[in-house]
Amino acid sequence: MSSRIERTASISRAPVSQRGHVVPVSADPEAIGGTVSVTIDGIEAKVPLGTTILDAARALGLKIPTLCHHPDLEVAGVCRICVVEVEGQRTLQAACAFPITSPIRVQTHTRKVRQARRRILDLMLSKHVGECYTCFRNLNCELQTLAKEYGVDFFRFGHEAARRHQVDDSSYSVRRDMDKCILCRRCVRTCIDLQEVGVLEAVGRSDGTRIATFLDKPLNDVVCINCGQCINRCPTAALGAMDPTDDVWIDINDPKKHVVIQTAPAPRAAIGECFGLPPGTPLTFEMNTAMKTIGFDRVFDTNFTADLTIIEEGTELLLRLHEALVQKKDVALPQFTSCSPGWVKYLEHFYPEMIPNLSTAKSPQQMFGALIKTFYAQKAGIDPASIVACALMPCSAKKYECNRPEMCDSGHKDVDYGLVTRELGQMFHEAGIDLPKMPKGSFDDPFGTATGSGVIFGATGGVMEAAIRTVVELVTGLKIEDVFAHADVLPVRGFDGVRYVELPIPAIGEVPDLLKMNKGLPFSDWKWLEGAVLKVAVCHGTANAKRVVEDIKAGGTFSKCHFIEFMACPGGCLGGGGMPIPTSPEIRAARAKAIYAEDASYEIRKAHENPAVIRLYQEFLTDGPCGEKSHHLLHTHYTPRGKYIA
Template identity: 50%
Template structure:
């Protein structure tokens, strides 16, 4: 690609043709403020806080929207620019509910930060904040407060471009403009998947996750309750960002200590139930392959598609209701964990399950919704009592006054606290596929997957859809029908890519046997409940940390987890057995596509 030369703040720079002024400035460490811009999304150019002066041009230019041109001479910092930015932020503040002290995004809000940087005078413009704006708390996962909205439309673009859901729109015009849902229906009545990506991309407190940490504090303070906390694989590689660590720092040991210090009676690991998911899902895949390839059973659907991402599950229920047979019947690791906490764990520990409060700390907003699905009570109780995001948990650590960086490392408790590298990689796109292949290949051949260090690099990476074929040979007698077969697999992350792969499946032309779909870009490491900001660079660092965690484990295949071996021996019986079906598997619902 050809390059161009321009000058920014007196410094000459050469950039690729098509680079925006904003991007060019970043290359020479000049930070131009933005609000409607997010690097995950297409350009909107509607807030104009990123204005710069281009010499020879009368009007200020929005640097996020204007491409750099050969010979441009640009100023990013002048009295004219500072005044313009200050005015823009002042106007936004004048129609904003600036109750920062009681706002969930206080100290992590882009509007607040800019208002402080530009020393905005809140009285310069008459407040035009509308009265009587109601907060939509209808959803288990998402809360929408229009009084905090700056109309940047990052949420609308996120939902449309990244997620292909289109649950949000900019409704009405002029002064009446607001972010709305179809027919202005409450969040819980529309096609929203609860993925939380709009929350993660919102610069202010207008969209937040529903918070349940007060409920958890209450349980922690109630000595008649036995509080079991468990954390998802991707929490340990992102939590540190809220507590003073560099992006991509693994804080597993300190995270466990923090949960113990805030009073959890037992600190367990969702990675354990990720390993369990692999055993159940791996056997389900092999069972489907046997039924389709050997018994020619036309009622069984291939490809089988993973079901551990609740945003994805709700997406397919709405968008492809006639293809639910492709979904694995396995519950997500969170829900398997909940069902076992109130049965197996309760039995082993001699605790009445009614006294157990199960708390799941997740990278995800959709898991809150999932925990509240009507069918998620197979233990006889609500399997998961509270789902918290990584952000909520980070806040609890701060509320508890813990000096996180000075905490000693500690180990998860037992039982249901032991996990393998295969469980950990669930947190990154491609991880479920890799973990499943590590185990399924061993079941079929009696050997490890033929990849160096068990690392199946073909399914790793950040490309939206990745495909691979694995030749199976040297099968054990029981699996002879698979001898010489090529297992075709695919991985998709983000609901936009999920739609692409589902269109292929729905057309009947797909030749895949197994597909992994994660609802969020990058998989759970990029989940809607992860620390803000999240962007491509941050996702890549969290993914790297996940694979480092995998390599640090002494056991890296789910079927070798001693606690998994034990639970089948002492409680579940066998994979896909009667108890597994009752506690670990589920069913799905057709939903409307409105």
């Protein structure tokens, strides 16, 4: 039923001759020569051939400090903080970049090693401007932690007091403060290798080296997609998100303003990390109470518009399929999801010719904004001008999205502020709230409580799973539980970069009443879908997206697809640029587990069964999915931007 396409190409941008010395780790440790013995600090062990000293030490429970090393990124070996003494080697070796290929003896904390690490820290601190207590990474900074661990008690090489760089706050999402930069190049490897966007690179030479954009242009003038992956991987505060919390507090304290907040699914599984809890601790309902406590007037669940997105995007897909299969029109297929604003901007920059493939449905955040200032304002009898719509998101690109000029279909700015998980955690701290101890509270009407199909939007494959649950039920009339056990569409789950699934339509049923509300529907039965095979794909991370789009352009497997889910961030929203720092594959997997557990705990797990959504169509969007009113409020258009920078 499903086949998986593994990501085969190496993610390194450097030619083979210039890559770090990496020995492929032996897959079978039982094979002759599969392991090698190593002695680290007197502890003897056998490790698979090619394991780095760092990995071997960690496996033995020994700690070697790292800065430029990151589990998501290629080995760089530039910061040298992980140096160790290897017997027989003249100089200290970087543990992160030293594959063990012969039996060696390693010392990780001799006097020479400790002194070298201390000097490296002293040098980094000499050009690191600023005081820790005015820094948003205070107590969550890898440089600060190391300075404490290595007992830095004075600035041996001085400490820069005056700023040398201007803070780049030109972008709506990402803020760059190069005075805090220690040149570890994690952001460079994130932007070029992991995301393949290519905004940041080391520029200049020697002590003039700096991390810069193309021709040192401000971030909003280059092809940055605002995914914020660099923020999550920066060890210091050189990269951060643009923080609107001061403005939000002012509006909260203004009695004339009605401040509402919508909360996306992914932050719930991660906000606990801001309070010292392990990743993947769901705090959905505690968060609701806490947000009311700090002064938000209403707390809504973005899952509501996630479900609405499924109905709108699903209907759009059926309309496109009808045009292609029956009316034989030249229609842009496969249809691409448009929930991820980072992905949308990526496409606008790098593949503007593919914009017709993008679903015109807005993202759940923007749909909600438009509905809050129309439907909700009308229902609650509040002047939309006095409503402040905030959005709690896992995503730094959402800050950009709510500021797109076309996003004011309600007659006002649809969403006023995009808050990210870290910032809400900060607001809770400021208000003295211990989140895990809060009593549980529910979401406010008229948008009702959560559904499982909305929750899984937070993980890669979630949009597709929710869409499959709905489309299969709407078309076949069967229950999804009869097609997939427990309604878990397992083939689209997981963390493979690209996943491709073929889904035969087992039967056809009646066109449901929900769709019939749209009088302009060109079909009245599903006969034209009889025996069809729905081909869908899921991909996350723009590097994978690039591969899929290139494949479509070349007429490969993915060009035969009907619907493809794209997420800009690795792991989907749960790996978003607004999530608590740090991030790693393990942390993202733990968050995904929490999200799928929450989905399983809900009674309603299908978008079209969400009673609040059905009520919305009955009371407000009376011309049905993809009808005229929904086109006005819930759909948008895109801007071909291109990648050339004038």
